Amino acid sequence: MSKKQIIMEKALELFAKQGFESTSIQQITDYCGISKGAFYLSFKSKDQLIIALIDHFMEEFISDIDHLVKTSNDDALLYTFYHTILQSFRKHSDFGKLLIKEQTHTLNDELLEKLHYYNNEMDKIILYLIERQYGEEIKHTKYDLMYCIKSFTGMYSELFLFNSVPLDLDLNLLSQSLVEKTSILATHTTITFISEEIVQLSKLQTKKEIKKEEIIHLLEQKIEDIKDAITKESLILLKQHILERNLSPAIVTGLIKNLQNHPDCKWISYLLRGACHLS
Amino acid sequence: MSKKQIIMEKALELFAKQGFESTSIQQITDYCGISKGAFYLSFKSKDQLIIALIDHFMEEFISDIDHLVKTSNDDALLYTFYHTILQSFRKHSDFGKLLIKEQTHTLNDELLEKLHYYNNEMDKIILYLIERQYGEEIKHTKYDLMYCIKSFTGMYSELFLFNSVPLDLDLNLLSQSLVEKTSILATHTTITFISEEIVQLSKLQTKKEIKKEEIIHLLEQKIEDIKDAITKESLILLKQHILERNLSPAIVTGLIKNLQNHPDCKWISYLLRGACHLS
DNA sequence: TATAATAATGACTAACCAGTCAATTGTCAA
DNA sequence: TTGACAATTGACTGGTTAGTCATTATTATA
Numbered sequence: 134m135s136k137k138q139i140i141m142e143k144a145l146e147l148f149a150k151q152g153f154e155s156t157s158i159q160q161i162t163d164y165c166g167i168s169k170g171a172f173y174l175s176f177k178s179k180d181q182l183i184i185a186l187i188d189h190f191m192e193e194f195i196s197d198i199d200h201l202v203k204t205s206n207d208d209a210l211l212y213t214f215y216h217t218i219l220q221s222f223r224k225h226s227d228f229g230k231l232l233i234k235e236q237t238h239t240l241n242d243e244l245l246e247k248l249h250y251y252n253n254e255m256d257k258i259i260l261y262l263i264e265r266q267y268g269e270e271i272k273h274t275k276y277d278l279m280y281c282i283k284s285f286t287g288m289y290s291e292l293f294l295f296n297s298v299p300l301d302l303d304l305n306l307l308s309q310s311l312v313e314k315t316s317i318l319a320t321h322t323t324i325t326f327i328s329e330e331i332v333q334l335s336k337l338q339t340k341k342e343i344k345k346e347e348i349i350h351l352l353e354q355k356i357e358d359i360k361d362a363i364t365k366e367s368l369i370l371l372k373q374h375i376l377e378r379n380l381s382p383a384i385v386t387g388l389i390k391n392l393q394n395h396p397d398c399k400w401i402s403y404l405l406r407g408a409c410h411l412s
Numbered sequence: 413m414s415k416k417q418i419i420m421e422k423a424l425e426l427f428a429k430q431g432f433e434s435t436s437i438q439q440i441t442d443y444c445g446i447s448k449g450a451f452y453l454s455f456k457s458k459d460q461l462i463i464a465l466i467d468h469f470m471e472e473f474i475s476d477i478d479h480l481v482k483t484s485n486d487d488a489l490l491y492t493f494y495h496t497i498l499q500s501f502r503k504h505s506d507f508g509k510l511l512i513k514e515q516t517h518t519l520n521d522e523l524l525e526k527l528h529y530y531n532n533e534m535d536k537i538i539l540y541l542i543e544r545q546y547g548e549e550i551k552h553t554k555y556d557l558m559y560c561i562k563s564f565t566g567m568y569s570e571l572f573l574f575n576s577v578p579l580d581l582d583l584n585l586l587s588q589s590l591v592e593k594t595s596i597l598a599t600h601t602t603i604t605f606i607s608e609e610i611v612q613l614s615k616l617q618t619k620k621e622i623k624k625e626e627i628i629h630l631l632e633q634k635i636e637d638i639k640d641a642i643t644k645e646s647l648i649l650l651k652q653h654i655l656e657r658n659l660s661p662a663i664v665t666g667l668i669k670n671l672q673n674h675p676d677c678k679w680i681s682y683l684l685r686g687a688c689h690l691s
Numbered sequence: 692t693a694t695a696a697t698a699a700t701g702a703c704t705a706a707c708c709a710g711t712c713a714a715t716t717g718t719c720a721a
Numbered sequence: 722t723t724g725a726c727a728a729t730t731g732a733c734t735g736g737t738t739a740g741t742c743a744t745t746a747t748t749a750t751a
Contacts, residue, residue, distance in 0.1 A: 152517055154433050157708060168730045170711080179709070234516050237509075237574060238431055277589065280571070284563035292559070295516060298613045310556065310605035317600040318593060326589035334577045436738065447700045449741080458739065 137175040139165055141186055149227035152234055153183055180241050183231075187244065190228045191251045194221055195258070196403035200393065202262050210266055211315055215286070216308040222290045223304065229294050253336060259283065267319050274319075276327035281318055285311050348408055349375060351401055364398060367391040371405060385409050416454040418444055420465055428506035431513055432462055459520050462510075466523065469507045470530045473500060474537070475682035479672065481541050489545055490594055494565070495587040501569045502583065508573050532615060538562065546598050553598075555606035560597055564590050627654060627683055634680055643677060646670040650684060664688050 134142075143164045147156045158179060162169050176182045198217060205213045222229045239245055259279050263271065271278065289307060293300050352372040359365050367388040374380045380388075389405050392398040413421075422443045426435045437458060441448050455461045477496060484492045501508045518524055538558050542550065550557065568586060572579050631651040638644050646667040653659040659667075668688070671681040 151519065155519060158710080159708080169709090170730055171728085173710070174728075230516075237513050237570075238517055240430065240434060277593075280567055281564075281593065284567035285560075288559055288563035288566065291516075292614075296614060298616055300610060300613060302610075306603070307605050310603040313603050314556075314560065314597060314601060317596055321596040321600065322593060324585070324589040324592050326586050331579060331581075334579060335571075335575060337577055437740080438738085448739095449700055450698080452740070453698075 136167070136171070137185075140167075140172065140175055140182070141189065144182055145186055145227045145231060148183070148186075148234075149230040153231070153239075180244065183235070183241075184244055184247060186228070186231065187235075187247055187251075190225060190232075191247075192400035192403075195251060195254050196399040197221070198255070199258050199403055199406075200399075202258055202265075207266070210262065211312045212308050214262060215311045216304060218286050219290070219304045219307060222294065226294055229290060233291065233294065255283075256332075263319075271319055273325045274322045276329070276332050277322060277325060278315070278319055280327055282315060285314065343404060343407075345375065345408070348401075348404055351404070355398060355401055359395070359397065361395065363391055364395045368398075368401075375405075375408065382409075415446070415450070416464075419446075419451060419454055419461070420468065423461055424465055424506045424510060427462070427465075427513075428509040432510070432518075459523065462514070462520075463523055463526060465507070465510065466514075466526055466530075469504060469511075470526075471679035471682075474530060474533050475678040476500070477534070478537050478682055478685075479678075481537055481544075486545070489541065490591045491587050493541060494590045495583060497565050498569070498583045498586060501573065505573055508569060512570065512573065534562075535611075542598075550598055552604045553601045555608070555611050556601060556604060557594070557598055559606055561594060564593065622683055622686075624654065624687070627680075627687055630680055630683070634677060638674070638676065640674065642670055643674045647677075647680075654684075654687065661688075 140161065144156070144161045147160060147164060158172055159169055162172050176185065198214070201213055201217055202210065235244070236248060239248070256279060259282055260275065263275050263278055263282075267275075267278075289311070293302050349372060352368055352375070356365060356368045356372065359368065370380065371385070371388050371392075374385060374388075389402050389409070392402040392405070419440065423435070423440045426439060426443060437451055438448055441451050455464065477493070480492055480496055481489065514523070515527060518527070535558060538561050539554065542554050542557055542561075546554075546557075568590070572581050628651060631647055631654070635644060635647045635651070638647065649659065650664070650667050650671075653664060653667075668681050668684050671677040671684070
């Protein structure tokens, strides 16, 4: 494991326990058994460390949920959605705590923009899920349903993240319970409160869009890092396609599928699906 | 306005904007136009300031909601509940921000215990509301409904507290929308997830119970402060009753009603209602 | 007006922190 | 073994912080 990874792992533990601001670099480096100077060989600043943590976990989280929502069969869709989110929060409980603590607390502009961006991507996925599950019938209340789904995952995550008593909750039952609630609300809600307009206004905060150049840059990095021949060639071909749009949709879809299995290519494959207008 | 009140008001503004930890005493005193030393004439420490703020607003909030839930007529109960909470969050938006920011973030044990205590009181009120509104029919899913109600108020409060675009939301419509959702869930939910046991385990964290001596102490303080004759005599009689249990329920109820109108006696009247086993 | 009591000040202390960099240690090829 | 290069260290800098306290200003009283 690289020094960078060790620092991230140990720092996450401390951040979850004490919060970001209340944890000093000295504490982190002591906990890692390295010197203070060594920290700055891996990270430019303390802020860059938390950004790296947020990126690392959110990229995995978003691409996993997106992939699952787009491939799961209709019957299991909602259940799988909730179950995956809850399981992820349980597995990475330290990150969950960090995320909830820093969500409203941060003053760092770059981090704030990142959090808005990921939040926005999550909204998109939930909306896609709602449209797929309930179609046209629900169009008047779909944004309200989106907020309800977000409320549910938020509240119940806090329940087992911030409980000093370690509740060994039955995520299977919890997921079923949330599926039921969601379906009930989808079927019976008549009053629209969250309008298209409110959603648009909230989104104004998210200026950041992933640019073509950023995708190219990420691709080039991955092309250097990845050893596996098929994955590497897929990356090279996709980079060319982004620049020249020279491949047919079927080929592009296939190439992206090649990336999906490689654990280090989840995020780039998520971005490429967006950039190539595929789902 | 006393110096203490000025400090609390100005500090709240800064805390809402920058967070508690990122706001220095110097900043607060500069903003108040007083010296740093003067701060310590009003508050023993920085921590005591945030505790005073949390107490001040939560006491008002809890006693208002409780009073309303116990006096509102059945038809309007749920609507009034949501509307009051949302209006309160809008009116005291700075406090709302502070509360949400510090809820998960604090390391101060005294404050943590307070937050647990108020959270627990709020749970009690919501449960009372659910039992009054839906009675026995819902006993299997009442705790789940409680969590849903908390999710709704939480999510929608964040919506208008942390939106950089000032959304002038129609709280009337929003309350109606939440009432509808709550009723739908109450009527149709079949799966129980939050069991009595889970609620009890979560409550274990809240060791703190308001003790008889604390109520007596608070009563004595109020007796000194309050000028109004009727209010003052009511306080004196109630103090005697707490010590000697010498008054009939009707008299006690009446005396507590006397306190309800006095703005400085909301909290003591809430505590007395609990201590005298009245609702 | 004089005196006592109270309120307010702000320079000061001791502790902490992010980030730097000259000096030291470790590595590896010649 | 040597020397060149890279990795690592931790004392140090410049800055901030909560809280204190001797001094000063203000007010009330006689």
